[in-house]
Amino acid sequence: MLETIGLSKSFGSLKALNDIDIKVGRGEVVGLVGENGAGKSTLMRILAGVEQPDEGELRRDGEPIHLSGPLDAGRQGIGLVFQEQSLLLNMSVAENLFLGREAEFTRFGLIDRNKLHAAARQQLAKVGQTIDPGKRVSELAFSERQMVELAKALTLEDRVDRDLVILLDEPTSVLEQAEIDILFARVRALRARASFVFVSHRLDEVLALSDRIYVMKDGAIVGAMPAAEASVPKLHQMMVGHGLHGEYYRENEQRPPAADAVLVARGLGSGRAYRDVDLTLHRGEVLAIAGVIGSGREELIRTIFGFEPADTGTLEVFGKTVVLTSPADAVARGIGYIPRERRVEGLVMLLSIAVNTTLAGLDGVCRRGLVDHARERAVARSWIDRLAIKTSGPDLPCSSLSGGNQQKVVLAKWLQAGSGILILDHPTRGLDVGAKEEVYRLIREVCARGTAVILTADTLEETIGLAHTILVMRDGRVTAKIDAAPGAKPAQVDLIEYMV
Amino acid sequence: RAEGKPTLVNSLRSLSNPYHAAWNKGGEAFAKSLGLDYVTLVTEGDSEKGIADIRAILAKTGGNAVINIDPNDAADARPIVEACAKAKAHIVTQWNKPADLHPWDFDPYYVAHVSFDGVLYGEATAKVLIESIGGKGGILALGGTLSNTPAIERKAGLEKAIAANPGIKLLDFQVANWQSSKAFDTVAAWITRFGADIKGIWAANDDMAIGAVEALRAEGLAGKVPVTGIDGIKTGIDAVRAGEMVATVSWDPFWQGAMGLSIAYAARTGRFDPAKEPKAHREVYGTGVVVSKANVEAFYKANIENEPKLDYNDLWGRAAGQIRT
Amino acid sequence: MSLATTSANHGERLRSRLRKTAPLLVLVGLCILIGVTSPNFLSLPNGIRVLTAASIPMVLALGATFVILVGGIDLSVEGNIALSAIVLSLVLSGPLGTLGLWAVPLAILAGAAMGAANGAAHVGLRIPSFMVTLGTWFVGLGLGTVLLGGGTIRIVEPSIRALSLTRFVGLPLLVWIAAAALLVAWVLQARTRFGRHVYAVGGAEDLAALSGIRVGRIKVLVFILAGAFYGLAAVMSAAQIGQGNAAVGDGRLFTTITAVVVGGTSLAGGDGGVIETAIGVLIVAVLANGMILLGIPPYVQQAVQGLMIIAAVAISIDHRLFRIVK
């Protein structure tokens, strides 16, 4: 009922999409997988009318259609849940849900707020949310925002009589398991009316939800198969070009941590977010913190990087008791932070790779207090080589890189700064499997060299796979400290027990 | 080219006010009477721009220019005069110049400096005001921008008049930056503060006086509380005719625009040698006309209804003595 | 979800509410302070005078609010007033002298046309609004000067003067006009699609575009609306002082933007609104009135005003919400 014929799209000299033919049948869930930069989002944007293809056409129920914009696509029953958050933070939930469609709620040209909120409540209920529709989106948690995005796409249901096509571009990357379950349940329930295109880097999810799967590589479709015939290793092989290593986290390559503690927290507490947290981080150790949203782990790691000071307790870094009141303090003590929102807090997107690489460790490329540009470039080049960053040079802006490569630049920044302690806040979010492996390798490597890591990971699997030690938090308290030495990894249920 | 006909140049602060617009008309009329090229320069209140423009015009004409200027600031006069003398162009300055800069320092190119005695006329309008309220009671004063020389002089004149009349009390002095809208709001607040104690309002220019009149009108007090201004712009004269203002002073900007050029032109064409002129003709006060109820109708007929008739050759007809320093 | 986060959110919201009302509290505090030292301040006639003094800045600031809400800035205020006021006085004094009140829509139209030019250049040529409107500031002043040859025209037309001189229920018509403008602006902002779209564009224009909002059109409309408000303010100014010339708008720009920001509208766009602006305008008007009532010498007035405004803004800005202040 929706198909593309020979779609192509270029950005300058880069061919982002090359002769794409895909079909989405009635009531079907189509999975779409591929490496970072394969062109998935570009394809989705074209299907949603946000961008125009250079060549090729779209067909709806066999008829060629032209989508001049997102509104047009909406009229055709096509809706998109964006990869990047597309909600306006300064507006209310209800206003966001019906943005661009206020006409349906106006009387004599004036918006009827009660009607708007009633409709919004109904819409939110569809995705199992009871958020106050008058709340500003900026006050919502990331996962709540994602559900609002979904609810926004689902407004198509009431709007269009015909069958719907809902495009989900990495909807699960910021969701917790419970919410993913709601999402999947919702998708399954809607199949009577809607078909879905589902993009995710979590291949097991794709296998679980989809009927059929397309694999993209370098802007082209390189494989299509029913989900029943696919498996994680097979998809991985098609996407990356080499087989999945038997064991993702390569436990045998993990080195045990050293005995000396680099960071010790005692009785740390901050408002209602968390309290009485004791933790010890050793040189070369990966300390993962597990917990659901609201467990306080987000706030805890932000304290350790100086974003928000703690109210109680003491923090000792490299043997010195410190009070961190800003990231600058933390960086000065040798702590680095890879944020979840790398486009905002990780990189200055419009500046070059070289500049970003030295952002936290400018002193390293200074000579007599002055920036040595040649040295800076050389340093950037060496990181590009060592981390295999895909780019044509250190002078290109970071905005030209794909997500995985951007993440590598962030990592390069902290390695360049010589941080002995790295805080990794969801470091693989949005990365493809190949890039993930890359990040895992880098984590192992820096640990082997003595860097200590505090990790909040995307999934429990990742948490267990990467960690030496796992701290489980619930309602602001540490509920368990679990050893996860290579060869003696705990099971997921062992953690969940302490999480909820 | 220096032998050819000189270009006549008037340099003013801005063209968006009636005072300088009339000045410009005077310059145009004089240039037309001689059939010479005429250029207007506007500083827009920017000293650097004013100086740069003069330099540009000197470069363009090769110094064959006659310049009549109202410098944006007293400080501008020196570099401008120096540039003119260097380029051998003749210049007359008006209103603003530093006290230690004299035309005779740059003979023969710095022909003269013309100004009006701000103290004298500030005092004159204040006297009319005081008289109109019977020499007793509280008055208010609206000043121009704080650091402006004419504003300072006019205020000094006001203070002189008050000192001579012990029955008069200056209730408050505020600056309204020459603007009517600011004067309006200031007077409104004064009415709250002083109420019926306000017997009269003195303003350092007509624009502010008009703002004061309108603020009074909004409270039903126009014509009941006398107001004075200075400058003699048309709306000010109208208000005097209507009895809402009791006095203003006309400088006759048309005369300033025409005669400034005429004096410098006369020097350039050799009709007189500046170096031989008395100091009273080099730093000279012009004559202002205090327009009040007594003479307003005649003034209106001669100057507003008709374009003023000037004898361009009567260079010193309105000279009123040497400028005090 | 745990209790901890929801109640933390509660505290957060409460604080942000408090911050939101801070400008109002500043206004009330200011009134009390001045009222205590100068009892006349709290009299009814002075209340009316303050409102009158606030009426023209109010209309100007309402227009500017929309521009600032979409994340732009409009520096052409003074040029626009000059042009509109001169159009008004020319229409009144020219061969069409009998047009009377009809000159008002023409002047507003002139303002709107200049706004349209701003919007078209900003959106069409993709030039920052700061620069476009800086340019049109000069253009407006220049055109005004050309049209009038630098002179002043007295406005005697009684129907226009009535705007300033006639009172209705004790208040000059100017105040009623400002109140009506506030109402119109509020309805536009809070209750219409246009208003929603203004916030969306100010929040993040790329995202707004993804929801199908025609960003360019909204921006152009916003500049036109602002221009129309400035045109109206020009009419009010000319009516108040009974004359039209190129200088009627002098000194209005910075007070206008100050009022908007003091009210709590963010210069980054997307946050704030006309009610906030109304409070900001009143703060600035009360301050100006108060300084004269308290007899603060002219030398230090600017400084005092500056420090008071810093205090007002520092108190009312929620630095938890606006981490980045530019």
Next chain:
Amino acid sequence: MSAVPSLARWRDAAPALFLAVLVAVITVATPDFAQPGNLLGVLADTATLFVLAAGMTFVILIGGIDLAAHTIASLSSVVVALLLPTLGYGAFPVALAVGFASGLFSGVVHVRLHVPSFIATLATSGVVSGVALLVSDARTISIDAAGRSQLAWITGSVAGVPAVVLIAAAVFLACAFVQRFTRFGRRSLAIGAGEPAAWASGIRVGRQKIIAFALCGTLAALAGALLAGRLSAGTPVLGNQLLLPAIASVIVGGTAITGGAGGIGRTLIGALIITVVRIGMTFVGVNIFAQQVVFGLVLIAAVAVTIDRTKIPIVK
């Protein structure tokens, strides 16, 4: 290396090309314009504006704005005029220190009290002009003949080149150096282009911002001293009309008003464009009533040509 300059290079050259076209047009209309003497005069007339705009560049690059710079220049002119008789050359460092302190004040109010720079500096301008009025007693302070000898480094010339031009050139080099080679320069750019990322990379954003304002204040004071030198006087309103031209110079050169892209080289060209347009109109003899209109339109045209839209994703 290709023989054809890339698009990006053209973009970088756009402001200079615009300037060249302007000069060419004016020269064609009035050939005298291009005489070396006159061109040097144009440079001299640009010097003060450029120095003020140079300071403004630092502030705009970090995403702020300084609406107090002109009043700082005025205050500095007063300080120079007042102190020259007693302190001699010592008057200049004092004036610069006063400018530095004023800029510091703006910066601290902006950063520490979280007041938008637009408002913080507007308020500072009120305070600074108040101070200027007070210390000058609201009068023009002339520098007498004795004092003028100490102004020779401003008013004189070296090998036919006006000294102010050389001073401006030195300021240009110093600023270019600061922007390119110092940590502060690098960090300001990062702050302007991505403040949250800069902050989360451990840059002391607040401190860098304050430095930018202090630098701007210091350069504004230098501009004021130059003005005092050129006019042999200080007044509390001397620099007042220079604010908008200074900001316009920065933006016309192509620096983003939102920060993060641009630099001192662009400001130099921007300041020259502003001066050349103004003086050029006098040269060509554009009707005086039309001059403001032409000036406004040329400003808009200049920005349309000079801004690099690839570095400004969203034009606000």
